[in-house]
Amino acid sequence: MIKGRIERVTGPVVVAEGMLGARMWDVVEIGKGKLLGEIIKLVGERAFIEVYEDTNGLEIKEPVVSLGKPFTVELGPGLMGSIYDGLGRPLERIKKELGSFIRKGIRLTTLDRKRKWKFEPKVRKGEEVSGGSVLGSVREGSIVHKIMVPDGTEGKVKSVRKGEFSIEESVCELNNGKRVKMLQEWEVRRTRPYRSKVGLSEPLITGQRVIDSLFPVGKGGNVCVPGGFGSGKTVLESAITKNCDSDINIVCRTGERGNEVTDIINELNESKDRKGRPLMEKSILIVNTSNMPVVARETSIYTAITIGEYFRDQGYNSIVLIDSTSRWAEALREVSGRLEELPGEEGYPVYMESYVGEYHERSGRVENMNGSFGSLTLISSVSPPGADFSEPVTQAVLRATKVFWGLDQKLAWRRHFPAMNWLISYSRHLDDMLPWFKKNVSKDWDVVTKNLRAILQKEAELERVVRVVGIGVLPEKEKFILEIARIVREDFLQQDAFHTEDSYTPLDKQYALMRDVVKLYEKGLKEIESGKTTDQILTKSVKERMARVKYD
DSSP states (O other): OOEEEEEEEETTEEEEESOTTOOTTEEEEETTTTEEEEEEEEETTEEEEEESSOOTTOOTTOEEEEEEEEOEEEESTTOTTOEEOTTOOBHHHHHHHHOSSOOTTOOOOSSOSSOOEEEEEOOOTTOEEOTTOEEEEEEETTEEEEEEOOTTOOEEEEEEOOEEEOTTSEEEEETTSOEEESOEEEETTSOOOOSEEEOOOSBOOOSOHIIIIISOOBTTOEEEEEOOTTSSHHHHHHHHHHHSOOSEEEEEEEEEOHHHHHHHHHHHHHOBOTTSSBGGGGEEEEEEETTSOTTHHHHHHHHHHHHHHHHHTTTOEEEEEEEOHHHHHHHHHHHHHHTTOOBOGGGOBTTHHHHHHHHHTTOEEEEOTTSOEEEEEEEEEEOOGGGOTTSHHHHHHHHHOSEEOOBOHHHHHTTOSSOBOTTTOEETTHHHHHHHHHHHTOTTHHHHHHHHHHHHHHHHHHHHHHHHHOGGGSOHHHHHHHHHHHHHIIIIIOOOTTSTTTTOOOHHHHHHHHHHHHHHHHHHHHHHHTTOOHHHHSOHHHHHHHHHGGGO
């Protein structure tokens, strides 16, 4: 155990002397209150430490002790339906045992050591097992939680137990004497192992028409969701959390306002998923509000992704929704400034982009070590100042992702939600997802969606002309196209996240809505050529029917 002393305190950064032998990313305890921190820089015998708790009150020469291991998170039964901070501390248990405020130096284990779980073994005596092999399972709400052999452990099963056990009790003994518990620990910055990555072939069904039909994301994909203040990022992510067909939701709120986090918690507790199960049973919440220590924001993302990988290894499709990457990057910038590092663009550290790329690479659909297939989907929202998508954080996330859902403040001001700009958004998963859509929805899915995009593109081109000469001088065909595009925007793309029927649209209904619009468009063009006007084709009853059908 390496012991040093505080030499300097600069905000969330502590410099300790006498730390020869300490390693990068080792966790340390600082001062008499044993505040947690992590070594992020070593110069000779001096260690530069980012502290996850408030450094007020620390004194020069107070002890600094290296624990000799990187920051880890506990994995096992008890995760589902829980709320943690970025360090994996259970906030509900802290409130129950210690009060509503987190005091410095508080230590509670992530998982409850006293609770008993009914373990059902899946292996028999004499079977060969290795890292990732499934030994058995426990029921955790609506989720079957699979108990796996930790990475690096292998051997033949000598004995396996059935019954109720705590997570620290052995459930299996191997012939080499090793005992396997339900509890695991994993370094949050290290990717969990898998056999191989496989191609994305199945879309994440969200029930949001603009996403599923025009800009789908595959299970195992990653998404950049930038938007200015008030553009609906939180509402969109909440709608996805409630309605998507994932198995596990990990909601990571880093640097968010406390009242927003309270609303999210209440919503998760009160809502049900599409199968009628309590939404909190399939959800885990990682929270670092804006009044919590800024450095803990960085760890919260890695903690959330590690938990997502753990359930992916069990063969589940998990998603991690991060809100917001901008506040995570601000934490990096603050620590970098305290270290007096050479700043990059807008003061962000030059390594920010590589960090963004590293954690986005942990998404994907994989073949696990136990032969099952699972996926981890990352949805990262960004809050660019002034809705400027050219700023560094947005560009860094954009380069690391393949799907871009650009939220537009102007659409939000017009009460159009989701406020996704269909002219700048894109998905590079379209070709990969097309065989699935053709097989499971309709063979002409690509034709219908292509026609819908063409209508919206023509509208954008015509609007530039209308701004100059006005709509009155346009030929009847162009007037008809503009009116059809309005129907697409208002009756298909626009969706009410709080309406019972409109908040979620199944794929077959999405296809039917698009097909009806395209048929009306194609039929109308022929009637225009025969001399009819737009008003004669799109009568009041036709418009009312098109507006009403999505609620049927």
